[in-house]
Amino acid sequence: MPPNLRALSLLNRSQRRSYLPPVATYPSIGWLLAGLLIPVSVFFLFSFWETGVFTLIRTWSLDQYREVVTDDLYYGLILRTLLLGLTVSAVVLPVAYLGAYVLRFIISRGRRIILFLIVASALASYLVRIYAWKAILTPAGILNSALDSLGLISEPLTLLGRPGVTIALTHILVPIAMLPIAGAMESVNPDLIRASRDLGAGPVETFLRVTLPLTARGVLTAFVLTFVLAVGDYVTPQLVGGKGSLMIGRVIFDQFGITGNYALASALSFSLIVAAAAFIVGVLLCVRVLTGGARRFGAAVTTTRSRRLRVVWPAWVRRLPWGHTYLLLLLLFLWVPLILVLILSFNQLPIASLPITGWTLDWYREIFTDQTIRGGFGTSLKVAGLVVAIGLAIGLPTAFAVTRRRFVTKPALMGAVVLPIALPGVVVGFSILAMFRFLEWIPSMRSIVLGQVTLVLPFVVLIVMAALQNFNRNVEEAARDLGCTYWGALRRVTLRILLPIIAGTALIVFAISMDEFVVTNFIVGTDPTLPPVIWSIMNRRGIPPTVNAVASILMVVPLIAAVVYMTLTRRTQRRPDAGMDRALGEEEVEKGLPFA
Amino acid sequence: MAAGAGEHERADPSIGDSRPAALVLNGVSKYFNEVCALESVDLQISQGEFVTLLGPSGCGKTTLLRIVAGLDRLDTGVVEISGHTSTSTPPEQRPVNYVFQHYALFPHLDVADNIRFGLKVARTPREEAAERVGTAISMVQLEGLEARRVDQLSGGQQQRVALARAIVNRPDILLLDEPLGALDLKLRKEMQLELRALHRRLGGTFIYVTHDQEEALVMSNRVVIMRSGRIVQDGTPQAIYRNPRNRFVAEFIGETNLLAAQATETAIIVRNLDLRIPNESNATGDVSLSIRPEHLRLDDGAGTTEGGRLSVGGELLDSIFLGSLYRHLVRLGDGTILTVQELATDDRDHAIGSRVVVSWSPSDTAILPG
Numbered sequence: 013m014p015p016n017l018r019a020l021s022l023l024n025r026s027q028r029r030s031y032l033p034p035v036a037t038y039p040s041i042g043w044l045l046a047g048l049l050i051p052v053s054v055f056f057l058f059s060f061w062e063t064g065v066f067t068l069i070r071t072w073s074l075d076q077y078r079e080v081v082t083d084d085l086y087y088g089l090i091l092r093t094l095l096l097g098l099t100v101s102a103v104v105l106p107v108a109y110l111g112a113y114v115l116r117f118i119i120s121r122g123r124r125i126i127l128f129l130i131v132a133s134a135l136a137s138y139l140v141r142i143y144a145w146k147a148i149l150t151p152a153g154i155l156n157s158a159l160d161s162l163g164l165i166s167e168p169l170t171l172l173g174r175p176g177v178t179i180a181l182t183h184i185l186v187p188i189a190m191l192p193i194a195g196a197m198e199s200v201n202p203d204l205i206r207a208s209r210d211l212g213a214g215p216v217e218t219f220l221r222v223t224l225p226l227t228a229r230g231v232l233t234a235f236v237l238t239f240v241l242a243v244g245d246y247v248t249p250q251l252v253g254g255k256g257s258l259m260i261g262r263v264i265f266d267q268f269g270i271t272g273n274y275a276l277a278s279a280l281s282f283s284l285i286v287a288a289a290a291f292i293v294g295v296l297l298c299v300r301v302l303t304g305g306a307r308r309f310g311a312a313v314t315t316t317r318s319r320r321l322r323v324v325w326p327a328w329v330r331r332l333p334w335g336h337t338y339l340l341l342l343l344l345f346l347w348v349p350l351i352l353v354l355i356l357s358f359n360q361l362p363i364a365s366l367p368i369t370g371w372t373l374d375w376y377r378e379i380f381t382d383q384t385i386r387g388g389f390g391t392s393l394k395v396a397g398l399v400v401a402i403g404l405a406i407g408l409p410t411a412f413a414v415t416r417r418r419f420v421t422k423p424a425l426m427g428a429v430v431l432p433i434a435l436p437g438v439v440v441g442f443s444i445l446a447m448f449r450f451l452e453w454i455p456s457m458r459s460i461v462l463g464q465v466t467l468v469l470p471f472v473v474l475i476v477m478a479a480l481q482n483f484n485r486n487v488e489e490a491a492r493d494l495g496c497t498y499w500g501a502l503r504r505v506t507l508r509i510l511l512p513i514i515a516g517t518a519l520i521v522f523a524i525s526m527d528e529f530v531v532t533n534f535i536v537g538t539d540p541t542l543p544p545v546i547w548s549i550m551n552r553r554g555i556p557p558t559v560n561a562v563a564s565i566l567m568v569v570p571l572i573a574a575v576v577y578m579t580l581t582r583r584t585q586r587r588p589d590a591g592m593d594r595a596l597g598e599e600e601v602e603k604g605l606p607f608a
Numbered sequence: 609m610a611a612g613a614g615e616h617e618r619a620d621p622s623i624g625d626s627r628p629a630a631l632v633l634n635g636v637s638k639y640f641n642e643v644c645a646l647e648s649v650d651l652q653i654s655q656g657e658f659v660t661l662l663g664p665s666g667c668g669k670t671t672l673l674r675i676v677a678g679l680d681r682l683d684t685g686v687v688e689i690s691g692h693t694s695t696s697t698p699p700e701q702r703p704v705n706y707v708f709q710h711y712a713l714f715p716h717l718d719v720a721d722n723i724r725f726g727l728k729v730a731r732t733p734r735e736e737a738a739e740r741v742g743t744a745i746s747m748v749q750l751e752g753l754e755a756r757r758v759d760q761l762s763g764g765q766q767q768r769v770a771l772a773r774a775i776v777n778r779p780d781i782l783l784l785d786e787p788l789g790a791l792d793l794k795l796r797k798e799m800q801l802e803l804r805a806l807h808r809r810l811g812g813t814f815i816y817v818t819h820d821q822e823e824a825l826v827m828s829n830r831v832v833i834m835r836s837g838r839i840v841q842d843g844t845p846q847a848i849y850r851n852p853r854n855r856f857v858a859e860f861i862g863e864t865n866l867l868a869a870q871a872t873e874t875a876i877i878v879r880n881l882d883l884r885i886p887n888e889s890n891a892t893g894d895v896s897l898s899i900r901p902e903h904l905r906l907d908d909g910a911g912t913t914e915g916g917r918l919s920v921g922g923e924l925l926d927s928i929f930l931g932s933l934y935r936h937l938v939r940l941g942d943g944t945i946l947t948v949q950e951l952a953t954d955d956r957d958h959a960i961g962s963r964v965v966v967s968w969s970p971s972d973t974a975i976l977p978g
């Protein structure tokens with residue numbers, strides 16, 4: 013080809029590097045700007061201003077940061093919060109890793125249902141789960157009353173405080189941490205482990221040299237998720253923390269309602285983000301240095317010792333169902349608190365204690381007559397409907413554009429899309445509130461929708477993107493070849509095939525919206541959704557037993573959504589050539605005959 | 609003696625040129641970033657032809673079909689379908705249908721709805737559509753499976769659905785991209801014959817892609833050989849087999865023995881073997897002699913070769929009995945190993961390790977550049 017023709021061809025439309033994101037992503041970009049990027053920037057600005065009571069004085073100063081750095085209350089709190097994040101991660105990651113490992117490699121029966129039960133526990137309302145631990149751990153709570161009635165203790169144990177916060181956060185974060193780890197393990201072929209054993213590596217060396225390195229990315233993702241969520245949580249320390257466990261999230265939150273010092277709240281928030289980011293980077297660097305060490309250690313273990321001193325367990329010990337036992341304990345830990353709440357909601361006595369002496373439906377009857385709760389439920393439904401509609405309307409085109417188009421700014425766009433889940437919730441909530449204050453708008457249902465759509469956008473985009481990446485585009489091209497226009501093929505074929513995934517995404521978004529509290533609590537106006545309503549009831553002295561009933565409803569609704577989701581997506585998750593497997597018989601599939 | 613084929617040789621003028629063109633490609637090029645998938649491809653196919661595109665994996669066959677179907681944009685060149693310039697016509701407006709390599713059936717529709725899809729989009733009246741779908745289903749022998757989900761079909765059945773889904777629209781050109789690639793050998797052989805029969809019955813233009821040279825020879829009377837985004841040779845299977853244009857084609861189509869030689873103006877000399885034959889082609893410089901195994905003959909060292917045949921001596925390395933055939937491997941003085949194929953009818957026994965003479969007729973020698 014002559015050089016000039018070639019140059020011409022390289023300028024062809026399909027090849028040209030595009031800098032601007034495609035038009036399909038504009039709604040999402042606009043929403044992220046309004047719901048996150050601008051609010052966070054405005055909030056950031058606040059930290060450089062001076063403050064009055066519930067007002068801001070617009071003169072530049074670094075006073076707030078000076079205060080954060082010099083007042084040992086503040087920097088001490090930040091440090092303590094980071095340490096809590098580290099403690100929680102140190103508990104959550106091994107528990108989650110072992111769970112995912114057993115699920116993948118040890119057991120063969122019941123994997124699907126166990127994974128579902130673990131993930132489903134995460135869908136049961138966030139507030140309810142913290143509340144359950146409060147009901148269990150308080151001095152007059154379930155655990156103490158049970159131990160007392162068994163005569164095991166004479167005085168109630170002090171369980172609230174740091175242990176309580178750690179337990180409750182572990183309960184919340186284990187299912188979340190398991191998702192990326194289980195995802196990483198899914199891609200580890202068990203044959204690799206067998207091959208490693210076959211090549212002479214012991215179980216320890218195989219783990220350190222094969223399994224762990226191959227799943228390291230999942231573990232790191234899980235660490236970042238766990239750490240950020242633990243550090244940004246202001247609800248758990250308040251409910252199960254007791255006196256000695258004030259955390260920075262709570263202090264920031266208090267600047268919103270109690271002290272009204274927005275400038276300080278802002279400075280604290282950004283100090284927290286910077287400190288947390290530095291902390292994460294530090295931990296990741298340590299891991300990198302240590303992993304080399306771990307591999308050397310693995311080698312040392314096998315070469316020096318294990319060949320001679322390998323412990324050989326008796327056959328009956330090895331045959332015990334260790335894997336199922338561990339998963340059973342994990343499921344009990346995740347589900348018993350939730351089931352307790354459900355049981356208590358039928359308890360005749362208005363106190364949270366065991367054993368139950370009589371049953372009643374009164375508390376359910378009471379919530380249906382309670383105006384605030386009914387109002388909250390109504391608002392929640394309206395908000396969730398809007399959030400689903402808007403989230404899908406702007407998220408779907410973005411997922412398509414990001415999967416199918418090439419543009420230079422894609423990494424930046426993806427960064428912005430996941431930012432709402434990467435930032436601590438207290439910062440996102442406060443930022444939106446700060447923007448409203450700055451513009452002198454009054455929070456209302458609109459502000460809730462603004463905030464919640466921002467929060468669900470990452471879920472919509474990431475889930476649909478994953479589905480689109482596995483989508484066989486030839487099917488869409490076949491539709492074009494058979495006479496459909498671009499939009500016709502999209503409607504008749506692509507969207508139709510992705511419908512179960514989209515419906516499932518809608519359900520997840522609906523559940524998140526119904527349950528969202530950390531951000532929503534900042535931006536409710538006169539019309540709060542259900543979780544803030546419950547929060548205000550729970551904050552009253554002596555929690556009324558109606559909360560058990562509301563909590564049970566909040567817990568069961570997302571579970572039903574999850575079951576529906578599983579049913580909807582099961583069909584599409586089946587391998588496309590599953591029918592052929594049956595037609596050709598197992599043997600030929602083993603040989604990799606069709607579509608190998 | 610046959611020389612390399614001329615530049616614009618058309619295989620069998622009696623087939624194509626008298627009929628109007630179904631497809632004309634003119635200087636078509638396609639780049640994926642820096643990778644050249646097609647480079648100035650010229651191709652003309654007449655109505656009613658069954659043309660096979662043959663080439664190794666990655667040579668651009670799929671890209672060429674996708675450009676004809678309008679699924680890929682081309683970088684340079686012109687596409688003409690049924691007399692209309694279609695270079696930038698969208699796929700839905702081309703009278704062309706595509707059978708995808710992995711079928712790309714619609715998983716959410718049953719067999720009948722998959723086949724009906726194109727008619728439905730075109731708003732064909734209900735009765736007519738039903739009749740055409742019925743005909744297509746019986747043509748591909750899928751009767752009784754109309755209501756089956758497509759993921760409950762075997763590979764062969766899925767392939768038939770893909771075929772029926774395309775032919776029901778009566779396209780001017782049917783594009784088939786390695787449609788039998790995923791089937792087992794027995795089923796593939798059956799389907800090859802069925803496709804030929806289908807072509808005779810429908811009478812449209814078929815462009816069939818394969819990387820399997822044996823299949824290419826079975827399928828059609830015109831084979832277009834591609835390599836690295838270019839068309840290397842275009843002709844009947846017989847012509848290509850007898851007169852491969854270069855070493856690539858000679859080795860790709862069937863099996864061959866290659867001998868390195870030098871061409872002067874008057875003669876072609878294989879120096880290592882002390883062979884010298886008159887040069888009747890216009891080749892000069894380094895050339896290769898290509899001789900098919902079945903054109904070689906084995907004599908024990910004692911016998912004499914008839915006049916005019918070329919012969920070289922060597923050592924018999926191995927003889928393999930293949931039922932109707934023998935394959936002998938002979939190592940020549942310079943280390944070259946020749947494959948000789950003989951009918952197993954005559955019972956002469958050559959001892960392995962013995963000295964033999966390999967001979968062939970000069971007219972069975974193709975002279976290839978390079």
Ligand SMILES: Nc1ncnc2c1ncn2[C@@H]1O[C@H](COP(=O)(O)OP(=O)(O)O)[C@@H](O)[C@H]1O
Nearest residue numbers: 640643644645664665666667668669670671672
């Ligand atoms: N979408 C694409 N992006 C980049 N390169 C491609 C793409 N499609 C094909 N190619 C490249 O173009 C060349 C020809 O591919 P293809 O037409 O699929 O070959 P064939 O069908 O003959 O096996 C190959 O080198 C392939 O890697």
Ligand SMILES: [Mg+2]
Nearest residue numbers: 666669670709
């Ligand atoms: Mg191909």
